[in-house]
Amino acid sequence: TRHLLGIKNITAQDIELILETAKSFKEVINRPIKKVPSLRDITIANLFFENSTRTRLSFELAEKRLSADTINFTSSGSSVKKGETLLDTVNNILAMKVDMVVMRHSSPGAPHFLSDKIKANIVNAGDGTHEHPTQALLDSFSMQERLGDLAGKRIAIIGDITHSRVALSNIFCLQKLGAEVAVCGPTTLIPKYLHTLGVKRFDTVGEALRWCDVANVLRIQLERQQLKFFPSLREYSLYYGITKKMLDELDKEIIVMHPGPINRGVELSSDAADSGHSIILDQVENGVAVRMAVMYLLAQKN
Numbered sequence: 001t002r003h004l005l006g007i008k009n010i011t012a013q014d015i016e017l018i019l020e021t022a023k024s025f026k027e028v029i030n031r032p033i034k035k036v037p038s039l040r041d042i043t044i045a046n047l048f049f050e051n052s053t054r055t056r057l058s059f060e061l062a063e064k065r066l067s068a069d070t071i072n073f074t075s076s077g078s079s080v081k082k083g084e085t086l087l088d089t090v091n092n093i094l095a096m097k098v099d100m101v102v103m104r105h106s107s108p109g110a111p112h113f114l115s116d117k118i119k120a121n122i123v124n125a126g127d128g129t130h131e132h133p134t135q136a137l138l139d140s141f142s143m144q145e146r147l148g149d150l151a152g153k154r155i156a157i158i159g160d161i162t163h164s165r166v167a168l169s170n171i172f173c174l175q176k177l178g179a180e181v182a183v184c185g186p187t188t189l190i191p192k193y194l195h196t197l198g199v200k201r202f203d204t205v206g207e208a209l210r211w212c213d214v215a216n217v218l219r220i221q222l223e224r225q226q227l228k229f230f231p232s233l234r235e236y237s238l239y240y241g242i243t244k245k246m247l248d249e250l251d252k253e254i255i256v257m258h259p260g261p262i263n264r265g266v267e268l269s270s271d272a273a274d275s276g277h278s279i280i281l282d283q284v285e286n287g288v289a290v291r292m293a294v295m296y297l298l299a300q301k302n
């Protein structure tokens, strides 16, 4: 495929190739000279129609490490505010001879919509509540660094599953790598289609934490809530919030992950987020190498 639109439609072999390639790039970017000339002749546009800190900066840094030329677009301050359509916006940017597009958009399927209309490679950097493939890849990479082969390992995804593209991409990615996946959260934040995905479900955080090797904790996405929020943040933290004490009292090693941004004191207490159980900043570090691998491999298909 010329694009990375999601994890659902790629194979376990594709995932393994990306993760192996990312391992080599992680070595490269830890050397004194961090750059390689691999994408010297490639121009990449980062199109962010929705807010981002980690993903946007991580893609930009990955592109610089690969020696690509880059341009950055954010919809705020652009002619999208004057009513220009997505396709017109992208076609105008591509007229400047761009080879690859990294795109974040609040509408599920926006990168898929573009994929048969433009010539450039597309990397989905998060499309609404649908998929966030590079997040799932960097999450699996970070888990493999700690646990080795993920086959048979138990991963609990805890939090707002309904509004999370990270949850869906993680479920597809982890299952393709042979891991067992469970979700945990309030019924109001578990999607109705969950039973079709072959994942376990825990109603209490205690059960989920006792079961899993890794707890991937997600943020409550208030900005995507259509109706009055239930549970409230206070109720959520009371019933589903994870503290360092809860982690310390488990009679085993447990790894805690979070894609960010964290709502400190809601889904994770500060002492849990900053504890020795947490690999949250490793995830951010690994994002650069994983995104280098994705863009490097896609560029070979031009």
Ligand code: CP
Pocket (backbone or CB within 6 Å): 051, 052, 053, 054, 055, 056, 126, 135, 259, 260, 261
């Ligand atoms: N994990 C993640 O996608 O973070 P940003 O929204 O800051 O990019």
